[in-house]
Amino acid sequence: MFPYLRLGPFLLQMPLFALLVGLWVGLTFIEKEAARLKLNKEKINNLVFYGLIGGIVFARLAYAAQYASVYISNPFSLFSLNTNTLLPEAGLIFGILIAGIYAYRQKLSFRNSMDVLAPGLAFFMIMIGVSHLLSGNAYGAPTRAPWAVYLWSDYRQPTQLYEIFFALVVFMIVLSRMIPANAPGLRFIQFIALSAIARVFIEAFRGDSAILIDGYRTAQVVGLTILVVCLTLLRNWEGKDEHESKIG
Amino acid sequence: MTWALILGMVWTVISRVSPDQSQAQAGSVPKEGFAAPDFTLSLLDGGEISLSELRGKVVLVNFWTSWCPPCRKEMPAIESVYRSYKDMGLVVIGLNLTAQDSKQDAALFAQEVGVTFPIALDLDNSVGNLYRVTALPTSFFIDRKGVIRSVIVGGPMSEAVIRSKVEELLREDQ
Numbered sequence: 418m419f420p421y422l423r424l425g426p427f428l429l430q431m432p433l434f435a436l437l438v439g440l441w442v443g444l445t446f447i448e449k450e451a452a453r454l455k456l457n458k459e460k461i462n463n464l465v466f467y468g469l470i471g472g473i474v475f476a477r478l479a480y481a482a483q484y485a486s487v488y489i490s491n492p493f494s495l496f497s498l499n500t501n502t503l504l505p506e507a508g509l510i511f512g513i514l515i516a517g518i519y520a521y522r523q524k525l526s527f528r529n530s531m532d533v534l535a536p537g538l539a540f541f542m543i544m545i546g547v548s549h550l551l552s553g554n555a556y557g558a559p560t561r562a563p564w565a566v567y568l569w570s571d572y573r574q575p576t577q578l579y580e581i582f583f584a585l586v587v588f589m590i591v592l593s594r595m596i597p598a599n600a601p602g603l604r605f606i607q608f609i610a611l612s613a614i615a616r617v618f619i620e621a622f623r624g625d626s627a628i629l630i631d632g633y634r635t636a637q638v639v640g641l642t643i644l645v646v647c648l649t650l651l652r653n654w655e656g657k658d659e660h661e662s663k664i665g
Numbered sequence: 666m667t668w669a670l671i672l673g674m675v676w677t678v679i680s681r682v683s684p685d686q687s688q689a690q691a692g693s694v695p696k697e698g699f700a701a702p703d704f705t706l707s708l709l710d711g712g713e714i715s716l717s718e719l720r721g722k723v724v725l726v727n728f729w730t731s732w733c734p735p736c737r738k739e740m741p742a743i744e745s746v747y748r749s750y751k752d753m754g755l756v757v758i759g760l761n762l763t764a765q766d767s768k769q770d771a772a773l774f775a776q777e778v779g780v781t782f783p784i785a786l787d788l789d790n791s792v793g794n795l796y797r798v799t800a801l802p803t804s805f806f807i808d809r810k811g812v813i814r815s816v817i818v819g820g821p822m823s824e825a826v827i828r829s830k831v832e833e834l835l836r837e838d839q
Contacts, residue, residue, distance in 0.1 A: 420799075420818075421799055421800055421818065423799075428800045428818070428819045430818075430819075480829070481825075481829075483829070483833075484828065484829040484832055484833075487825050487828040487829050487832065488825055488829075490825075491823065491824055491825040491828075494823040494824070494825030494826060497825070497826060499822065499826055501815060501817055501826070501830075502825075502826055553696070569692070569694045569696055569699065570692045570693075570694050571692065610666055610669075614666075614669050614673060617673040617676060617677060618673075618676065620680075621677075621680030625698060626682065628682055631681070632681035632682040632683055632684065633677065633681050634677070634680070634682065637676075637677040637680070638677065640673070641670065641673050641674060641677060644666075644669065644670050644673060645670065648666055648667065648670060651666070
């Protein structure tokens with residue numbers, strides 16, 4: 418755990434820094450994939466940029482909407498750099514929506530654009546794990562296992578390390594195109610499905626799971642639901658054309 | 666991948682949390698989701714304050730020193746929020762890391778801002794160490810059950826940030 422680095426009068430939040438590195442390197446992978454799939458690199462970059470900015474703006478607006486009276490009397494606080502005042506779920510939904518609108522207006526192929534994003538997002542997932550390792554968030558349940566780590570006053574499952582390991586495996590599979598993808602969009606669906614499988618597995622070792630009902634962990638139920646959607650899409654899209662075999 | 670779905674379902678069922686295996690965090694750790702570590706400190710104006718005695722109230726513990734610019738900048742906002750919500754059950758502890766400051770400077774600054782909430786003096790940095798304070802200011806928002814719900818490291822916090830965090834906790838039932 419290494420949450421902060423003091424640089425003179427400045428305090429560098431290391432988990433946030435890890436995410437920025439993930440974004441930067443992830444964009445490099447996205448650009449390479451855009452070139453490989455012969456898509457307009459500039460438009461793909463814009464797609465990511467608008468999605469990201471839109472996501473952040475809506476994450477803040479959604480948070481502020483919960484405390485409307487507070488933010489109406491202090492509107493400039495909307496521009497705060499504080500990451501504690503964001504609603505990530507709303508940001509994710511609106512970010513995807515805005516990127517989708519941009520792709521539609523620019524007549525970008527939806528499924529090809531998703532494929533282009535897959536390696537970059539897979540790398541970003543590794544850095545989310547690194548970010549958790551630095552902050553001590555997403556911690557494991559107490560355990561007596563010999564590989565337990567001492568964190569938050571107990572010996573715990575090193576779930577952040579599991580997260581990094583599985584994200585690395587998914588990244589390698591996506592980057593090396595280990596599983597054949599015979600139609601546009603399948604590479605992205607494979608990435609989402611593999612990430613969902615990893616999450617369903619790792620969540621069982623977490624010590625901070627949100628519980629849905631009757632002891633079921635929310636993240637596992639959501640992961641399984643995503644997996645069902647991915648399997649349906651994989652079956653429907655597969656074999657409709659010879660996408661990547663044409664690209665070589 | 667159908668096999669993965671079936672295995673995932675089985676795994677989800679066998680790894681569900683049993684009723685006697687609570688996900689509530691045991692122990693006192695300065696981390697969101699854990700019980701706030703207890704402390705007792707003497708106050709600038711005399712007397713003592715113990716965190717455990719404030720159970721049932723929403724507590725904001727703000728670590729500060731008089732020489733820290735962002736601490737100085739956010740203090741009026743904290744005071745304003747305290748005045749607005751103290752009757753609804755908000756307690757603010759301005760926890761001065763006196764080992765890194767001086768009692769005189771802390772008192773002078775508190776007077777300058779017109780602070781009305783209690784200023785606790787951490788003379789040997791023991792509470793700072795207990796809460797693993799590595800940067801100033803650092804604020805802990807603690808709910809009525811004594812659980813840390815939000816930690817904000819660095820500053821200055823805007824008044825809206827403080828108000829939103831406090832309102833969130835005050836809205837919750839006792």
